Amino acid sequence: MSKPKLVIAESPQGIKLLNAPHLNKGTSFTEAERDELGLRGLLPPRVFSQAERAQHVMNNMRRKSGNLEKYIYLSSLQDRNEKLFYRILIDNMAELMPLVYTPTVGLACQEYSKIFRKPRGFFISKYDRNRIEEILQNWPYRDVRVIVVTDGERILGLGDLGANGMGIPVGKLSLYTACAGIDPEKCLPIMIDAGTNNNELLSDASYIGLQEARLRGEKYDALLDEFMTASTKLFPRAIIQFEDFGNANAFRLLEKYRNNYCTFNDDIQGTASMTLAGLYSSLRMIGGKLTEQRLVVLGAGEAALGIGSLVVSAMVEEGLSVEDARSLCWFVDSKGLVVAGRTDLSEHKRRFAQDYPFHRDLLTVVEAVKPTVIIGASGQPSTFTQAVLEAMARINKRPIVFALSNPTSQSECTAEEAYRFTDKRAIFASGSPFPPVEIDGHNFVPGQANNCYIFPGVGLGILASEASRVTDEMFTAAAKVLDKEVSEEDFILGRIYPSLSRIREVSANIALAVAKIAFARGLTQMQEPADLMGLIKSMMYDPIYKEYV
Numbered sequence: 001m002s003k004p005k006l007v008i009a010e011s012p013q014g015i016k017l018l019n020a021p022h023l024n025k026g027t028s029f030t031e032a033e034r035d036e037l038g039l040r041g042l043l044p045p046r047v048f049s050q051a052e053r054a055q056h057v058m059n060n061m062r063r064k065s066g067n068l069e070k071y072i073y074l075s076s077l078q079d080r081n082e083k084l085f086y087r088i089l090i091d092n093m094a095e096l097m098p099l100v101y102t103p104t105v106g107l108a109c110q111e112y113s114k115i116f117r118k119p120r121g122f123f124i125s126k127y128d129r130n131r132i133e134e135i136l137q138n139w140p141y142r143d144v145r146v147i148v149v150t151d152g153e154r155i156l157g158l159g160d161l162g163a164n165g166m167g168i169p170v171g172k173l174s175l176y177t178a179c180a181g182i183d184p185e186k187c188l189p190i191m192i193d194a195g196t197n198n199n200e201l202l203s204d205a206s207y208i209g210l211q212e213a214r215l216r217g218e219k220y221d222a223l224l225d226e227f228m229t230a231s232t233k234l235f236p237r238a239i240i241q242f243e244d245f246g247n248a249n250a251f252r253l254l255e256k257y258r259n260n261y262c263t264f265n266d267d268i269q270g271t272a273s274m275t276l277a278g279l280y281s282s283l284r285m286i287g288g289k290l291t292e293q294r295l296v297v298l299g300a301g302e303a304a305l306g307i308g309s310l311v312v313s314a315m316v317e318e319g320l321s322v323e324d325a326r327s328l329c330w331f332v333d334s335k336g337l338v339v340a341g342r343t344d345l346s347e348h349k350r351r352f353a354q355d356y357p358f359h360r361d362l363l364t365v366v367e368a369v370k371p372t373v374i375i376g377a378s379g380q381p382s383t384f385t386q387a388v389l390e391a392m393a394r395i396n397k398r399p400i401v402f403a404l405s406n407p408t409s410q411s412e413c414t415a416e417e418a419y420r421f422t423d424k425r426a427i428f429a430s431g432s433p434f435p436p437v438e439i440d441g442h443n444f445v446p447g448q449a450n451n452c453y454i455f456p457g458v459g460l461g462i463l464a465s466e467a468s469r470v471t472d473e474m475f476t477a478a479a480k481v482l483d484k485e486v487s488e489e490d491f492i493l494g495r496i497y498p499s500l501s502r503i504r505e506v507s508a509n510i511a512l513a514v515a516k517i518a519f520a521r522g523l524t525q526m527q528e529p530a531d532l533m534g535l536i537k538s539m540m541y542d543p544i545y546k547e548y549v
């Protein structure tokens with residue numbers, strides 16, 4: 001088999017090669033490469049294998065004193081040696097995911113202006129109107145296949161972080177590569193800086209974004225429309241993932257674009273799929289049907305209502321009418337229970353308004369509705385109080401408790417609280433990871449309800465099938481695949497999501513299901529290949545050093 005060669009005439013050599021993160025191998029350039037590629041003398045003499053260097057950087061990273069320092073270390077590794085960064089990320093997923101993504105990414109976004117060293121991703125500001133296509137040509141790669149875009153208005157549960165929110169698309173795309181093997185050169189993180197309403201940032205001398213109030217109304221919509229048109233024109237094969245937009249814009253933009261572009265909103269659709277998978281697995285573990293559950297969801301925003309819609313469609317698939325399915329899904333927002341008598345409900349919430357007396361607080365709702373499942377998607381910490389959890393334990397033999405709010409500081413309860421206050425009977429999962437908990441000699445491994453189980457696989461399936469649209473059916477299918485990936489051994493550990501160490505296999509299986517839907521529904525011009533899984537696997541980037549000469 002012939003070795004992949006660096007086409008010397010066209011590729012950077014010498015110092016430029018060392019400064020090209022996608023090609024750089026640092027001290028792992030071989031003796032022959034050092035001679036052929038003008039590297040002799042630019043590197044210390046000892047040659048290390050990739051595995052040795054991976055061990056060294058893990059040791060260095062672990063020596064850093066805090067998570068933000070570790071985040072900075074990993075980002076700078078990504079900036080200088082992409083393959084080494086992805087090697088250690090893939091091989092140490094459970095340890096590094098919380099540093100590259102939530103919860104540490106939340107802290108990194110809060111400090112983004114202060115830790116900003118080297119730009120990553122693409123910034124479009126409101127002053128780029130009428131030239132977005134032109135400036136997007138500055139992006140160095142042409143075959144972009146996944147764009148993650150935010151305007152920074154609702155970063156995790158931390159609110160409006162403006163341009164500092166760039167950490168989110170950057171982090172999500174790292175997960176696309178690590179979890180589903182999307183080539184980093186095909187990934188484009190975008191921040192649309194439409195201003196910020198965060199007073200602290202507006203007066204922070206080091207803030208990297210526009211110090212102006214957020215653009216609203218027609219001008220905002222025109223900016224987004226231009227972005228969609230320009231990015232699709234320049235990168236016609238790209239899927240566009242919306243991430244961490246404020247909820248008024250998120251729902252609207254999803255409805256506006258979903259039938260005309262290859263796009264989805266991860267906070268709404270990805271979260272819903274990941275949660276539905278968790279429900280399927282919980283019910284497989286403890287017995288019971290989805291249609292027999294009653295859900296109370298704290299929060300009635302993007303995540304919460306996305307979950308509501310997908311759960312309703314899954315219940316309908318199992319034989320309920322839409323009305324009956326909706327009657328099993330209850331929502332509590334910042335004002336209280338979402339009921340028909342309220343006059344302040346948006347159209348999205350009204351769909352789920354129950355014909356029921358208004359109750360102000362969660363505990364009263366839980367006592368009245370007697371849910372089998374409570375889900376937190378409110379961004380409000382400590383709202384699953386001891387009393388709420390004790391009530392869930394009184395009502396249910398095995399209460400299902402998902403505290404989804406991120407980062408850890410915003411979680412509705414901790415893993416320990418969930419187990420302790422339900423007499424160790426809760427099936428628990430959280431948005432940000434919690435370490436294993438030991439109570440009275442019992443060990444519990446809390447599951448992380450992480451969207452990374454879903455969106456990378458969905459994206460890979462879209463890429464492999466060249467689908468033109470992302471549909472809800474694909475997210476339901478992804479949830480079913482994810483549920484099937486949870487084994488009896490996982491259940492023994494109390495885990496309702498598979499181990500992160502299996503994520504690439506899980507993503508490939510989700511991609512297969514998604515691609516099959518694209519072919520079955522005529523969402524692609526491509527002919528279905530005989531070996532679809534073979535195609536999917538062949539597309540997955542593997543960060544191993546190749547010999548260039």
Ligand code: NAD
Binds near residue numbers: 247267404
């Ligand atoms: P959002 O802004 O769209 O919705 C927040 C909702 O919470 C709103 O309906 C608001 O009315 C409600 N709320 C605020 N204060 C409340 C209170 N005291 N009591 C009850 N409800 C209250 O935000 P979102 O996109 O839905 O995200 C919400 C949270 O879920 C965030 O922390 C986010 O990080 C998290 N999330 C987690 C995952 C995951 O675990 N995989 C995925 C998506 C979102």
